[in-house]
Amino acid sequence: VTTVHSDDQLNESLAHIRRLLERHRLLDALAHRQEGPKKDLLESLQHRQNLADVHKRVNALHAADAAYVLEALPPDERQVVWEQLRPDLAGQAFVEVGEAVREWLAETTPPDTLATVLETLDPDDLRYVREWVTPDVFAEVARTLASADRQAVEDAAHYDEDDIGHYMTRDMIAVPDTYSIQHVLSDLRARGELPPQTDRLFVVDARNVLRAAIPLQALVLLEPSVPVLAAAITDVTTVDARSPISQAVTAFERYDLVSAPVVDDRGKLVGRLTVDAVMDMARTQADQRALAQAGLSRGEDLFASPWDSARNRWPWLGLNLVTAFIASRVIGQFEGAIRGLAALAALMPIVASIGGNTGNQTTALMIRALAGDQVRFSGVHRLLTKEIVVSLMNGSVWGVLVGLAAIALYSNLALGAVMAGAVILNLVVAALAGVAIPFALHRAGRDPAYGSSVLLTFVTDAMGFFLFLGLATIFLI
Amino acid sequence: VTTVHSDDQLNESLAHIRRLLERHRLLDALAHRQEGPKKDLLESLQHRQNLADVHKRVNALHAADAAYVLEALPPDERQVVWEQLRPDLAGQAFVEVGEAVREWLAETTPPDTLATVLETLDPDDLRYVREWVTPDVFAEVARTLASADRQAVEDAAHYDEDDIGHYMTRDMIAVPDTYSIQHVLSDLRARGELPPQTDRLFVVDARNVLRAAIPLQALVLLEPSVPVLAAAITDVTTVDARSPISQAVTAFERYDLVSAPVVDDRGKLVGRLTVDAVMDMARTQADQRALAQAGLSRGEDLFASPWDSARNRWPWLGLNLVTAFIASRVIGQFEGAIRGLAALAALMPIVASIGGNTGNQTTALMIRALAGDQVRFSGVHRLLTKEIVVSLMNGSVWGVLVGLAAIALYSNLALGAVMAGAVILNLVVAALAGVAIPFALHRAGRDPAYGSSVLLTFVTDAMGFFLFLGLATIFLI
Numbered sequence: 010v011t012t013v014h015s016d017d018q019l020n021e022s023l024a025h026i027r028r029l030l031e032r033h034r035l036l037d038a039l040a041h042r043q044e045g046p047k048k049d050l051l052e053s054l055q056h057r058q059n060l061a062d063v064h065k066r067v068n069a070l071h072a073a074d075a076a077y078v079l080e081a082l083p084p085d086e087r088q089v090v091w092e093q094l095r096p097d098l099a100g101q102a103f104v105e106v107g108e109a110v111r112e113w114l115a116e117t118t119p120p121d122t123l124a125t126v127l128e129t130l131d132p133d134d135l136r137y138v139r140e141w142v143t144p145d146v147f148a149e150v151a152r153t154l155a156s157a158d159r160q161a162v163e164d165a166a167h168y169d170e171d172d173i174g175h176y177m178t179r180d181m182i183a184v185p186d187t188y189s190i191q192h193v194l195s196d197l198r199a200r201g202e203l204p205p206q207t208d209r210l211f212v213v214d215a216r217n218v219l220r221a222a223i224p225l226q227a228l229v230l231l232e233p234s235v236p237v238l239a240a241a242i243t244d245v246t247t248v249d250a251r252s253p254i255s256q257a258v259t260a261f262e263r264y265d266l267v268s269a270p271v272v273d274d275r276g277k278l279v280g281r282l283t284v285d286a287v288m289d290m291a292r293t294q295a296d297q298r299a300l301a302q303a304g305l306s307r308g309e310d311l312f313a314s315p316w317d318s319a320r321n322r323w324p325w326l327g328l329n330l331v332t333a334f335i336a337s338r339v340i341g342q343f344e345g346a347i348r349g350l351a352a353l354a355a356l357m358p359i360v361a362s363i364g365g366n367t368g369n370q371t372t373a374l375m376i377r378a379l380a381g382d383q384v385r386f387s388g389v390h391r392l393l394t395k396e397i398v399v400s401l402m403n404g405s406v407w408g409v410l411v412g413l414a415a416i417a418l419y420s421n422l423a424l425g426a427v428m429a430g431a432v433i434l435n436l437v438v439a440a441l442a443g444v445a446i447p448f449a450l451h452r453a454g455r456d457p458a459y460g461s462s463v464l465l466t467f468v469t470d471a472m473g474f475f476l477f478l479g480l481a482t483i484f485l486i
Numbered sequence: 487v488t489t490v491h492s493d494d495q496l497n498e499s500l501a502h503i504r505r506l507l508e509r510h511r512l513l514d515a516l517a518h519r520q521e522g523p524k525k526d527l528l529e530s531l532q533h534r535q536n537l538a539d540v541h542k543r544v545n546a547l548h549a550a551d552a553a554y555v556l557e558a559l560p561p562d563e564r565q566v567v568w569e570q571l572r573p574d575l576a577g578q579a580f581v582e583v584g585e586a587v588r589e590w591l592a593e594t595t596p597p598d599t600l601a602t603v604l605e606t607l608d609p610d611d612l613r614y615v616r617e618w619v620t621p622d623v624f625a626e627v628a629r630t631l632a633s634a635d636r637q638a639v640e641d642a643a644h645y646d647e648d649d650i651g652h653y654m655t656r657d658m659i660a661v662p663d664t665y666s667i668q669h670v671l672s673d674l675r676a677r678g679e680l681p682p683q684t685d686r687l688f689v690v691d692a693r694n695v696l697r698a699a700i701p702l703q704a705l706v707l708l709e710p711s712v713p714v715l716a717a718a719i720t721d722v723t724t725v726d727a728r729s730p731i732s733q734a735v736t737a738f739e740r741y742d743l744v745s746a747p748v749v750d751d752r753g754k755l756v757g758r759l760t761v762d763a764v765m766d767m768a769r770t771q772a773d774q775r776a777l778a779q780a781g782l783s784r785g786e787d788l789f790a791s792p793w794d795s796a797r798n799r800w801p802w803l804g805l806n807l808v809t810a811f812i813a814s815r816v817i818g819q820f821e822g823a824i825r826g827l828a829a830l831a832a833l834m835p836i837v838a839s840i841g842g843n844t845g846n847q848t849t850a851l852m853i854r855a856l857a858g859d860q861v862r863f864s865g866v867h868r869l870l871t872k873e874i875v876v877s878l879m880n881g882s883v884w885g886v887l888v889g890l891a892a893i894a895l896y897s898n899l900a901l902g903a904v905m906a907g908a909v910i911l912n913l914v915v916a917a918l919a920g921v922a923i924p925f926a927l928h929r930a931g932r933d934p935a936y937g938s939s940v941l942l943t944f945v946t947d948a949m950g951f952f953l954f955l956g957l958a959t960i961f962l963i
Contacts, residue, residue, distance in 0.1 A: 073740035081860035083868060194706065203703040206744060208685060225702050226680040229671065262769060263550035265762035267683060267744055284761050285742035291765070292739060295772040296854060299935075302779075303850035304843060311855055312868070315875040319883075322847050322876075326840065326884060333839040334891065337832045341895075344828035351821035354831035355814045358947070361835075362810040363803065366781060370799050373780030377773060378788055383558040391560060391789070398792040399799075406796075407803060414811065418818075458776075470835070 019074060022066065026078060029063045030086045064093040072101030080110050083312045088117065100129040104138055109310035115141045124149045132161040133178045173257050174250035176290060177271045177280030180204040183211045186220045190240060191233035193223070206283040208267040212241050219270050219278045221245060247272050250279050254290050261287045298458045304329070325463075332467040336361075339471050343478035346486050352419045353481050356428060359411060361473030364435035367403060368465045371396050371443025376458050379451045393444045400440035404433035427484055431477035435469060438476075442468040496551060499543065503555060506540045507563045541570040549578030557587050560789045565594065577606040581615055586787035592618045601626045609638040610655045650734050651727035653767060654748045654757030657681040660688045661714060663697045668710035670700070683760040685744040689718050696747050696755045698722060724749050727756050731767050738764045775935045781806070802940075809944040813838075816948050820955035823963050829896050830958050833905060836888060838950030841912035844880060845942045848873050848920025853935050856928045870921045877917035881910035904961055908954035912946060915953075919945040 036056045067075060067090050075098055079087050091114060094102060103114060103126060115123065123142065127135060127150045135154075139147060139162070151159055161179055168174035181204060184193050193210065197203065203225075210228075212221040221241035231240050246264050248257045250271050260266065261284055271280040300308060304325025309318055340347075340357070347354050375392070378384045384392065412429030416422055446464050447457035513533045544552060544567050552575055556564050568591060571579060580591060580603060592600065600619065604612060604627045612631075616624060616639070628636055638656050645651035658681060661670050670687065674680065680702075687705075689698040698718035708717050723741050725734045727748050737743065738761055748757040777785060781802025786795055817824075817834070824831050852869070855861045861869065889906030893899055923941050924934035 071741060077740070077858070077860075080858070197703075198707055201707070203707075205742065206685075207703065208683075208744070225706065226674075226684065228706050229702065230675055230678070230680075262762075262765055263554070264548060265682065265760075267685070267761065283742075284744065284765070285739075288739055288761070288765055288768070291768065291772075295768075298776070299854065300850050303846045305847055305850060308854070309851055311851075311860060312872075315872055315879055318872070318876045319879040322844065322880065323883075325847070326843055326880065329839060329843045330836070330884065330888065333836045337836050340832040340835070341829075344832065347828045347831045348825055351824045351831075352818070354824045354828075354834075355817040355821065357831075358817070358835065358838075358951075359807070359810045359814050362806060362813075362947075366803055366806045367799065369780045370782055370802070373777050373782060374786055374788075377776065377785070381554070381557070383554075383788060395789075395792055395795070399795045402792055402796045403799065403803065406800075407807065411807065470839075474835075 022070070023074075023078065026063065026066050026090070029059060029066065030082070030089060032059050033063065033089060034086070060089075060093065063089065067093050068095050068098055070098075072098055073105050075099075075102040076105035079106055079114070080311070084113070084117075087113075087312075091118070096126050097129040099126045100134070103127070104130065104134045107308050107310075108141075109308045109313065111138065111141050113310055113313075115143075120146050120149075128153050131180070132158040133180065136162045137175075168250065171253050172250065173248050173252050173254050173271055173282060174280065176254055176257075176286045177250065177282045178204070178286075179280050181211065181268075181270075181281035182207065183213045183217075183278055184223075184237060186212050186214050186238050188212075188237045189233065190228060190231055190235050190237060193237060194228060194233060197228075204281075206268055206285060209242075211270050211278055211281075212237055213278050217278055218276045219245070219247060219272055222270065245270065248282055249274070254287075255294070257282055258287055258291045258294070262291075298456070301459045302462055304463070329463060332463065332470075336467070336470040336474060339474045340478065343474075343482060346478055346482045349486050350424075350481065352415075352421070352424060353478060356415055356424075357474050357477050360428070360431045360435055360477040361470045363407060363411070363432055364439040364469035364473045365466045367400065367436050368439030368443040368469045369462060371440055372447055372457075372461050372465055375444055375447040376461060379447060379457055384448070384451075389444065389448055393441070396440040396444050397437060400436040401433070404436040408432035408436075423485055424481075427477065427480045431473070431480050434476050435473045438472045439465075439469050499547070500551075500555065503540065503543050503567070506536060506543065507559070507566060509536050510540065510566060511563070537566075537570065540566065544570050545572050545575055547575075549575055550582050552576075552579040553582035553587075556583055556591070557788070561590070561594075564590075564789075568595070573603050574606040576603045577611070580604070581607065581611045584785050584787075585618075586785045586790065588615065588618050590787055590790075592620075597623050597626075605630050608657070609635040610657065613639045614652075645727065648730050649727065650725050650729050650731050650748055650759060651757065653731055653734075653763045654727065654759045655681070655763075656757050658688065658745075658747075658758035659684065660690045660694075660755055661700075663689050663691050663715050665689075665714045666710065667705060667708055667712050667714060667717060670714060671705060671710060674705075681758075683745055683762060686719075688747050688755055688758075689714055690755050694755055695753045696722070696724060696749055699747065722747065725759055726751070731764075732771070734759055735764055735768045735771070739768075775933070778936045779939055781940070805940060809940065809947070813944070813947040813951060816951045817955065820951075820959060823955055823959045826963050827901075827958065829892075829898070829901060830955060833892060833901075834951055834954050837905070837908045837912055837954040838947045840884060840888070840909060841916040841946035841950045842943045844877065844913050845916030845920040845946050846939060848917055849924055849934075849938045849942055852921055852924040853938060856924060856934055861925070861928075866921065866925055870918070873917040873921050874914060877913040878910070881913040884913075885909035900962055901958075904954070904957045908950070908957050911953050912950045915949045916942070916946050 033056070036052060036059060039052055040056065067078065070078065075094060078090055079102060082090060091099065103111060106114070120143070124146050127138070127142065127146070132154065135150065151162065154162065182197070184196070207225065209222045209224045211219060212223060214220050221238060221243045222245045223237055223241045227240045246260055246266060246269055248260060248269050248271055250273050257269070260269065266284060268281055268283045270278055271282050273279050296308065305321060306324065307321070309321055378392070408429040411432050412425040415428040416425035442465050447461045450457040450461060513529060513536060516529055517533065544555065547555065552571060555567055556579060559567060568576065580588060583591070597620070601623050604615070604619065604623070609631065612627065628639065631639065659674070661673070684702065686699045686701045688696060689700060691697050698715060698720045699722045700714055700718045704717045723737055723743060723746055725737060725746050725748055727750050734746070737746065743761060745758055745760045747755055748759050750756050773785065782798060783801065784798065786798055855869070885906040888909050889902040892905040893902035919942050924938045927934040927938060
């Protein structure tokens with residue numbers, strides 16, 4: 010019988026789990042009322058039956074769906090589901106959940122239980138989650154590993170968290186370059202199963218240097234007597250174990266790869282990178298950037314304690330307060346002018362705001378061009394020139410509009426002219442800063458997505474206030 | 487000889503093309519000086535030789551790299567490279583480039599040339615780029631297609647740009663459920679080559695309803711006499727041709743898929759979605775969100791004319807000006823207070839700014855939770871409660887700090903107290919708006935990443951000014 014599954018079926022299953030968990034909470038609450046012993050017994054039976062239902066439902070989930078359920082549940086219900094998961098499914102789910110929830114699981118699970126769960130993982134996954142468990146638990150898990158596997162896990166120490174080597178798997182098939190297709194086929198049949206996401210086998214020479222790759226389809230289509238080197242593709246995109254993972258993301262996107270051989274600096278085959286790991290990484294990068302742009306250094310467990318959440322947000326708020334106070338001091342220098350003409354106080358945020366908005370547009374385009382490495386190819390001066398031209402055009406249009414609005418509001422021609430002039434000048438500042446800030450961060454080896462926006466807004470706020478109030482002091486007061 | 491290629495080799499090749507193009511520009515400039523006829527001849531020879539080098543280099547590129555080069559070059563040099571590309575490579579590059587550059591290519595290429603280029607595309611790719619070419623060019627290309635292929639292209643009209651059906655390929659292998667492995671193998675050998683990203687074949691019944699899938703490795707590992715249904719996996723994740731592509735992105739990420747069968751509402755197999763299309767889509771989505779958050783409705787050609795660029799940025803600037811003017815009118819109501827105490831004008835942006843920053847943190851977390859569909863599972867009221875508690879904690883800490891700073895600056899105890907109170911209240915407003923705005927947009931069927939930030943900043947600015955100046959009017963003036 011075919012069971013083709015779809016999103017709807019998953020949603021139905023999740024809704025069912027949700028109902029079971031609510032029932033569990035109700036039964037729990039009833040049990041705590043402690044009424045007559047007879048009722049207790051009945052409730053306890055219902056309770057156990059309900060938990061058995063939860064057990065059945067959650068263990069029928071794919072590990073990634075179980076991880077999703079763990080992330081979406083508040084701590085008490087999350088704990089119920091976590092305790093009901095089979096150790097192997099729990100192990101996979103532990104690998105799949107986001108960092109914040111993984112941290113929570115590692116902290117709240119008793120060491121022995123956690124060790125039992127982690128013993129079900131293969132060396133690659135164990136390596137990946139190693140930093141989240143205490144050395145004691147890790148030592149206990151490592152004791153159960155075969156010595157070759159233990160070696161594979163220990164190798165992790167060689168690679169940074171940003172290296173391709175950190176994300177590769179050692180689960181791959183490499184065949185000697187002296188084999189024929191027939192050789193390969195009988196080896197594979199003896200092995201029984203291929204590693205997930207295997208679209209090709211790697212061909213290595215006697216020193217384990219990568220020579221070529223054989224697509225799986227060649228094994229299906231070709232005569233068994235053909236030597237592998239005749240069937241193999243020699244034009245292979247490799248990735249370097251010590252290169253940053255972002256390079257691999259680009260390569261997989263550009264060349265539509267399913268898997269790529271990972272080599273060391275001497276060309277020796279050390280592992281295999283698969284598209285699922287690359288996709289996860291690309292998603293994580295995009296998520297982290299989106300959070301970082303709002304000033305969150307890391308993801309937050311949706312159900313983190315308010316205290317943990319508050320502290321996670323402090324570094325950014327502190328930084329922003331410093332820049333806001335500096336901008337405030339700029340205004341402070343012109344308090345005399347503001348006392349003389351209070352309309353200045355009402356209008357100055359407009360000048361700052363339009364500068365911030367145009368500058369952020371420029372920054373967003375720059376960040377994208379820098380990420381695609383297009384700026385190196387085309388040169389930054391062309392972009393800067395263009396952005397300044399655009400800012401002058403925008404400044405003329407919006408500056409005049411804003412100036413006219415100011416005249417309409419305050420019946421003060423000079424005020425309108427000052428307003429228009431300040432907008433034009435602040436847009437030029439915004440264009441300069443919008444190109445220069447991300448470019449400078451990129452040159453300094455940092456991801457321009459982190460911090461560009463706060464720096465830019467600081468510049469356009471402070472300069473917006475300074476230009477508008479300064480011009481007003483000169484021409485109006 | 488093995489030619490394993492890496493990022494370094496690509497960069498070297500690109501640098502070479504860059505040098506050739508610069509040389510081309512120099513030779514062009516020399517040719518326009520028009521000196522003696524002898525020198526002309528020599529230069530023209532050099533010129534032609536140089537172009538031949540460009541031709542050789544760019545045609546050795548992978549289509550995705552050629553697309554990258556086209557995107558990174560200013561119009562004059564882009565045109566040189568585009569004209570030198572072989573029609574088939576030009577066709578693939580036309581599919582791979584970003585929308586802004588595709589538009590430029592479609593506009594600047596003569597119709598006949600464009601038709602020649604597009605004739606090299608398969609029906610899936612042609613369907614994908616159809617909206618960028620004029621009906622005349624498309625009709626000319628369609629005339630060269632076999633009638634089945636023309637039908638496949640016309641089917642595009644059935645699917646929205648957001649549907650999975652728009653991104654699927656019809657290039658797949660489906661086998662009847664009555665076959666044995668032997669049958670399949672001989673069919674494949676007769677076919678000669680498998681479509682890219684084929685990790686499994688689909689098994690259909692007589693009515694073309696999907697029954698199961700056979701992993702490619704089963705063909706390698708199993709006895710030829712085994713019936714396909716015995717070898718096939720019946721637990722297949724399918725995607726629906728009319729579901730939004732974002733669902734497919736989630737499914738591929740969660741279940742580590744390389745390809746998925748696309749079915750219609752009756753379960754019939756209509757196409758195949760591959761991981762490369764999904765990854766491209768995920769990247770495009772992430773890019774568009776990042777641009778949209780800065781108020782750019784679409785990507786911009788790095789070398790678009792300033793006029794086009796300026797207009798691309800206007801809708802956002804217009805919207806922001808409206809909100810900035812409203813916030814300005816809020817301040818305008820308190821001009822009397824500001825005249826009395828100009829320090830208010832200097833301090834009010836701080837209250838607005840800290841509200842905007844905390845609110846954007848909340849919004850970023852909400853957007854992520856909504857995208858992961860976790861809010862539906864866990865309920866919005868829990869999140870709202872938590873964010874309000876966090877905002878009160880943050881408000882107490884930062885409110886007091888800001889208040890003390892105000893006292894230190896202006897030696898005015900009451901001013902500090904008003905400042906602290908306004909910060910606490912505005913952080914509660916920010917928490918409410920930070921949860922409510924993305925949630926409301928999501929409920930209305932919109933992506934909360936678009937527009938949340940501008941709405942939130944509007945609320946926290948206007949309320950920040952109102953709370954601070956209002957409290958000041960009551961307690962200080």
